[in-house]
Amino acid sequence: MPTGRRALLALALALLGAVLVAGCHRRELGGTLAKIQKRGEITWGADRQGGEPYLWLDDSGALVGFEVDVMDAVARRLGVKARMTHYNWVNLVPLLKRGDFDVVCNGLEATPDRAASILLSRPYFVYAETLAVRTGAPYKTLAELKGKKVATLDQTYALDLLKGAGVEIALYEDNQVIYDDLALGRVDAVLLDNVIADRYGCNHAGVTCLPDDVARGTYVIGIRKEDPELKTAIDAALAAMTADGELERILRKARLWDHRQTEPVPDVAGGPPPPKRYFGVVQLRRFAAAALVTLGLSVAAFLLAVPLGLVLAIGRVYGGRWLGAVARVYIELWRGTPVLLQLYLVYFGLGPYYAIGPVTAAILTLGLNYAAYEAEVYRGAILAIPRGQAEAAKALGLSPVQSLRHVIVPQALRLALPPMTNDFVSLLKDSSLVSVITVIELTKQMTISSAELQGWLIPGLACAGMYLALSVPLSELARRLERRLARDQRAHAL
Amino acid sequence: MINVRTLCKRHGARTILADVTATVAKGEIVAIVGPSGGGKSTLLRCLNHLEWFDAGLIEIAGFTLRPGPAGADPTTLSRLRTKVGMVFQQWNLFPHLTALANITLAPRVVRGVAAPVAADEARALLARVGLGDRAGAYPHELSGGQQQRVAIARALAQAPEVLLFDEPTSALDPEMTDEVVAVMRDLAAAGMTMLVVTHEMRVATELATRVWVIDRGTIVEDGPPATLVSAPQSQVARDYFGRAR
Numbered sequence: 001m002p003t004g005r006r007a008l009l010a011l012a013l014a015l016l017g018a019v020l021v022a023g024c025h026r027r028e029l030g031g032t033l034a035k036i037q038k039r040g041e042i043t044w045g046a047d048r049q050g051g052e053p054y055l056w057l058d059d060s061g062a063l064v065g066f067e068v069d070v071m072d073a074v075a076r077r078l079g080v081k082a083r084m085t086h087y088n089w090v091n092l093v094p095l096l097k098r099g100d101f102d103v104v105c106n107g108l109e110a111t112p113d114r115a116a117s118i119l120l121s122r123p124y125f126v127y128a129e130t131l132a133v134r135t136g137a138p139y140k141t142l143a144e145l146k147g148k149k150v151a152t153l154d155q156t157y158a159l160d161l162l163k164g165a166g167v168e169i170a171l172y173e174d175n176q177v178i179y180d181d182l183a184l185g186r187v188d189a190v191l192l193d194n195v196i197a198d199r200y201g202c203n204h205a206g207v208t209c210l211p212d213d214v215a216r217g218t219y220v221i222g223i224r225k226e227d228p229e230l231k232t233a234i235d236a237a238l239a240a241m242t243a244d245g246e247l248e249r250i251l252r253k254a255r256l257w258d259h260r261q262t263e264p265v266p267d268v269a270g271g272p273p274p275p276k277r278y279f280g281v282v283q284l285r286r287f288a289a290a291a292l293v294t295l296g297l298s299v300a301a302f303l304l305a306v307p308l309g310l311v312l313a314i315g316r317v318y319g320g321r322w323l324g325a326v327a328r329v330y331i332e333l334w335r336g337t338p339v340l341l342q343l344y345l346v347y348f349g350l351g352p353y354y355a356i357g358p359v360t361a362a363i364l365t366l367g368l369n370y371a372a373y374e375a376e377v378y379r380g381a382i383l384a385i386p387r388g389q390a391e392a393a394k395a396l397g398l399s400p401v402q403s404l405r406h407v408i409v410p411q412a413l414r415l416a417l418p419p420m421t422n423d424f425v426s427l428l429k430d431s432s433l434v435s436v437i438t439v440i441e442l443t444k445q446m447t448i449s450s451a452e453l454q455g456w457l458i459p460g461l462a463c464a465g466m467y468l469a470l471s472v473p474l475s476e477l478a479r480r481l482e483r484r485l486a487r488d489q490r491a492h493a494l
Numbered sequence: 495m496i497n498v499r500t501l502c503k504r505h506g507a508r509t510i511l512a513d514v515t516a517t518v519a520k521g522e523i524v525a526i527v528g529p530s531g532g533g534k535s536t537l538l539r540c541l542n543h544l545e546w547f548d549a550g551l552i553e554i555a556g557f558t559l560r561p562g563p564a565g566a567d568p569t570t571l572s573r574l575r576t577k578v579g580m581v582f583q584q585w586n587l588f589p590h591l592t593a594l595a596n597i598t599l600a601p602r603v604v605r606g607v608a609a610p611v612a613a614d615e616a617r618a619l620l621a622r623v624g625l626g627d628r629a630g631a632y633p634h635e636l637s638g639g640q641q642q643r644v645a646i647a648r649a650l651a652q653a654p655e656v657l658l659f660d661e662p663t664s665a666l667d668p669e670m671t672d673e674v675v676a677v678m679r680d681l682a683a684a685g686m687t688m689l690v691v692t693h694e695m696r697v698a699t700e701l702a703t704r705v706w707v708i709d710r711g712t713i714v715e716d717g718p719p720a721t722l723v724s725a726p727q728s729q730v731a732r733d734y735f736g737r738a739r
Contacts, residue, residue: 392586395542396600396652397575399568406603410590 030226047089066254104222123218290445304367309374525702579649639670
């Protein structure tokens, strides 16, 4: 139909415009060392959520951590001050390349992927990949975990190792809860570097770390490709810090000094650079799979939200004082708090008591949350049905329940159809939040692909396209249904 | 058939019905007339317990209604309402159901009549009210007069012993009023007991066997229409029937 086609054209033009604007507004990169010296300050990107020992705010509100010490020492040797800027860890490299800060120093592992996309300084720390399993579990090596569920954080070297190990990967965004879930049995093992494992995993109740290093790697400072002179300066600073013992003092202070630091440094990043990856059939297939997850989650959650919402609405309208109050409290609680918080509480908070799986938790939380919204939609629709309808049903001898079932609810649902369509489309998009409880749906797939392809634009547009491919046909379907129902029934004129 | 004893109904401090006592025998057709706000509709709606009352007693179609919000237990109320049908001023047809489905709903749901049987009965009733060809029509596809006739058929489908009409023609133009009055005349001829709150003079004078004049919550006059028209006793009745002459 012409309106639809015109809308699509407008959308395409808008996206094209966005691409052009993004392309034209490329920042002037390169020459960063000179700029740093001129402004007397080096800015470094990091994520405060990393916590101890990397960097965190102490009780007085001061930024502390071994990476703060490393950057302060590097800056001092460059004759400038260091200033940390906080970003989400997974976005640090893309933002570095964009020019949001001068360098990245935040547990950045040297990998062939990264070496192909940015400059990496000489290492300031040697870590080991440590495999943690549930205490008493039979696994001794990564190979024995083939087909099992192994957890790690997104965009880590551990993830690269897992991808080649034939295991089912569970992606987390938080290193605190990952070992909780291992202890609860939601995953079979966790592969992370020993810095995280030693602090959060190995002394966790019910968790045992295997003694052998799965692999070793190094933490490096990330520098833009355009800044080789900055890399030279930082490498010189780090080399001097190694030579005069300052690096050892910093690492000892953070209780990170171990035998690995004096052993030969593994050359993880030295392998052949990976072939440049493009958005192709493989990515498209992953996006399609993720879209199915999004659709499945949303449909299941809505199938829970609709009947529960109806019950709540009926409770509010006809339930009298007590039932009405119960329904109202439910609605206020679920509607008045963020879905993200609810996901955390249901999955991680209730985890020690009811260790439900991530998909179940996602469906449950989204369903219970949307039930509150549906309840208010249905309540409005029920109240919009003229009083005479209930009276006529009553006068014919129908019981209150029969009247609801045959007279009120069928009419109310017709009235509620447009806002319900609205809510379902909104639910489709809200389902992206469930990535925080390790479900890989469309938006998460987008962040994964953007890391692999080292760019946000194409995966972002693909992701948007998938969402539209889900929501537009649905809106069209709802529109047709509405039109068909409107033929049966004039809008409530009486 | 109907026995109303010292019926009282209040809305806060306002008295709507004050000690109404009346009886209606089987086959009688009572036109209830009087000024607006006098309590006509309230009295009618108390008879099938769409409204409850504060004091007094109602016996109707073999059931008893007592004062208070409950009136009687739910089962009794449901059975009472199948025996006492009601037709509303605004028809109140179910807009999402066809004419046929409007009529079959209550017999199927309340009395458990099998769907095909209910549909056959509904078609017969539609034919009786002159709408045999409109079974599949939705309410919005019907005129006001046609909708009201479907509403009458819907009330008849429960096989009531009494029919209550609450201003059945007030929302209709004269032509449609004629259609509805014709159906009511047919029901009268068949011996149906009917109470009709109405401003339609023809219903009061030609159809009714008795007329109640209600004013300020009491029946101020009760008699055959001829007597009331020729020799009204009260000022209200004189005013009312004065316009008729």
